[in-house]
Amino acid sequence: MTNYTKLPAVLLLADGTVFHGKAAGKIGTTTGEICYNTGMTGYQEIFTDPSYFGQIMVTTNAHIGNYGISKEETESSKIQIAGLVCKNYNIAYSRKQADESIQDYFQEQNITCISDIDTRQLVRHIRDKGAMNAIISSEILDVEELKRRLAAVPSMDGLELSSQVSTTETYTFGNENAPYRVAVLDLGVKKNILRNFSDRDVYAKVYPAKTSFEEMEKDFQPTGYFISNGPGDPSAMPYAVDTVKEILDADKPLFGICLGHQLLALANGIPTKKMFNGHRGLNHPVKNVIKDHCEVTSQNHGFGVVQDAVRASDKVEITHVNLNDQSIEGIRVKDKKAFSVQYHPESSPGPHDSRYLFDDFVDLMK
Numbered sequence: 001m002t003n004y005t006k007l008p009a010v011l012l013l014a015d016g017t018v019f020h021g022k023a024a025g026k027i028g029t030t031t032g033e034i035c036y037n038t039g040m041t042g043y044q045e046i047f048t049d050p051s052y053f054g055q056i057m058v059t060t061n062a063h064i065g066n067y068g069i070s071k072e073e074t075e076s077s078k079i080q081i082a083g084l085v086c087k088n089y090n091i092a093y094s095r096k097q098a099d100e101s102i103q104d105y106f107q108e109q110n111i112t113c114i115s116d117i118d119t120r121q122l123v124r125h126i127r128d129k130g131a132m133n134a135i136i137s138s139e140i141l142d143v144e145e146l147k148r149r150l151a152a153v154p155s156m157d158g159l160e161l162s163s164q165v166s167t168t169e170t171y172t173f174g175n176e177n178a179p180y181r182v183a184v185l186d187l188g189v190k191k192n193i194l195r196n197f198s199d200r201d202v203y204a205k206v207y208p209a210k211t212s213f214e215e216m217e218k219d220f221q222p223t224g225y226f227i228s229n230g231p232g233d234p235s236a237m238p239y240a241v242d243t244v245k246e247i248l249d250a251d252k253p254l255f256g257i258c259l260g261h262q263l264l265a266l267a268n269g270i271p272t273k274k275m276f277n278g279h280r281g282l283n284h285p286v287k288n289v290i291k292d293h294c295e296v297t298s299q300n301h302g303f304g305v306v307q308d309a310v311r312a313s314d315k316v317e318i319t320h321v322n323l324n325d326q327s328i329e330g331i332r333v334k335d336k337k338a339f340s341v342q343y344h345p346e347s348s349p350g351p352h353d354s355r356y357l358f359d360d361f362v363d364l365m366k
């Protein structure tokens with residue numbers, strides 16, 4: 001099936017910068033906010049992470065596709081990124097566990113990509129200029145026409161996307177006789193979060209993004225609540241902030257990851273903001289200020305909680321801080337059984353330093 005034409009393709013950034021490369025994936029046109037991930041492995045986990053919905057991903061590892069695609073290594077049922085920008089797009093692979101090539105995968109799922117881009121130059125450009133929208137095309141090479149199309153793409157700032165990736169039906173995960181029951185508010189949940197729950201004797205029931213606290217409470221009688229990761233701008237999700245407030249008012253155990261962390265902050269009156277450039281990679285150092293230790297963490301976020309507001313809050317305390325830029329990486333709510341982290345303790349792929357947070361959540365439910 002592999003049909004890798006290497007026809008010419010264009011990448012245009014919203015600031016007018018043009019890169020020329022080769023067509024990969026589906027021949028077509030795609031748009032989204034451009035971002036980069038510095039992880040050296042785990043490209044498939046990145047492609048299928050629902051938090052990346054609506055984003056064009058630049059991979060900084062020079063080789064992508066070289067260990068193939070395995071059906072086991074997905075974080076959701078499909079590719080979630082809007083497009084891929086890479087240097088070497090390797091359609092050949094030799095790993096025994098792989099099921100198909102990267103080209104077959106992107107083609108099957110109709111995702112347009114561009115290869116043979118100087119990703120070091122591109123990433124330096126985005127790093128200096130900040131997050132912006134972009135368009136990739138292997139069917140339209142006229143830059144003026146691409147500019148017109150790109151101008152119509154909405155900004156990520158203010159965009160609600162969780163309802164587009166959340167499950168439409170409830171489903172369960174794990175052993176139904178397990179001692180702990182967690183209601184998962186699915187804003188774009190990664191599968192590895194559910195695996196981490198079931199590994200710890202937690203039975204999870206996953207609910208659509210707009211399910212109310214009352215519905216979950218009646219339907220499942222959960223021991224605790226989990227607010228998931230997900231795409232888009234947390235400040236555009238008042239429905240989820242209300243749900244979090246209700247969980248807090250009822251004093252139920254609550255754990256939030258990434259988008260879930262931002263929503264816990266919002267529910268406590270702490271605003272969020274769009275970052276100049278997000279944190280996306282596998283080696284971000286974070287200090288746990290309670291335990292006084294450092295964790296190497298997996299990250300993927302383009303928004304953050306406003307630091308000064310967290311520091312001034314009398315409702316929450318800081319548990320984790322980023323050692324690169326001092327941004328807030330974790331909070332817990334005073335006098336409640338609720339905590340959250342901005343990074344990804346389920347970390348698929350690794351590192352596994354922060355998995356203890358799932359144990360902490362189980363302890364809170366005991």
Ligand SMILES: NC(=O)CC[C@H](N)C(=O)O
Binds near residue numbers: 228257
């Ligand atoms: N991984 C996530 O949950 C991302 C949260 C949010 N969409 C952000 O970009 O900051």
